[in-house]
Amino acid sequence: MERVMIKAIYFDLDNTLIHRIKSIEVYAAAFYQDFASQLLEASITDIITIIKTQDNGGYLAKDSPYKTVKEAVSETLYQQLNWHTEPTIEQLKTHWNNQFPLYSVAMQGANELLQTLSEQGFYIGIISNGAHDTRLARAETLTAYSKVNKLVSSESAGINKPAKEIFINTLTEAGFKPEECCYVGDHPINDIEGSRNAGLKTIWIKGFHDWPKNIKPADHSIEHLSQIIDLLSLNNAI
Template identity: 45%
Template structure:
């Protein structure tokens, strides 16, 4: 049965985080190259990728957020001619990283196909509202998204069922009328499934826990979901 709405995670679902980081590293290098001994953006990219950790702060991190981890580590580890304070680097990240976002391959095609079928589009994402909104604006998706729900504003984070239920409620739908697509096995797939949505795991970014029963639905790319609607097929089992 086709859904009434499809909700998406943002990072590593509608956006490709590694490609976005690489783009931001180039922007950062151009902004600070006169103050740096670095000859290109490679080390900047490597530091951000390590500290970003796929968009999830490690449990043992001494920092309170990814933006703090990235900015403080860039300030301390890069080879500076004119050292920059962490706050200066943080301000640059806040102002420029969301707008460096790069769409996941197939995202536009999938969203347009869903819209053609009269299916509502939503985003449910852990993170700060300002960065979610700026990212969607940079991706030219703001006008296509019917609901954008973020943990900072809502007060609950995925995998809590409450944030998934709230997304469905805002569209006047039941959870079982909605699909959810995301890359994280716990926060996205298990969270949406426990909330009563049909969950689809986007593989390739986070490993499936070995102790778990295999996921019911998974895809290797967003293009596979587009094909479900163009060919009227269901998601294939993992």
């Protein structure tokens, strides 16, 4: 059977092109600076701990009383920090919404990978769950974002990963067949299982989620984005 050449590489955003935990650490320092005059006492470490716990890697905890990560982070910061002049919860939500994307930290090798893939003629896309404006704002912090051909958010698509339709609709609109595309992500179900069910080849980035025992392994597993170039150079062997 003749091998189908990969023509398009699609990526998740958080913990694939953007390192979410490192981004939180940078954002926490900015939060502390912006609200220091209103706090009785707090440390950047305290703020990081609160945000990481509520953010939960960008996935609202199943037992969370909140509807969104933004609500969970903002309301918990309001409740657990020691304020002498309290901000409103809405102010904290707005700060998270507007400022967190600006402090996005690229995954190691992300910009170099996008540049190289573009030079080699690959179509580059991003498919990410979340609000479109924040997805775009975070992605645009990548210095090589201009190499991305299309960013699709679950909000703009009206479909959330892992539903296979968000993958199929996106690549069909771009003129590709599923077997001509590869998806790269860190989440075993939302990224890998979802895109595989749509017929794409899959590359899992290890280190952020444990692999469920009942899920078939990805086509390839990597620890660093630079390994993608190695996979492609092996006669487009993805």
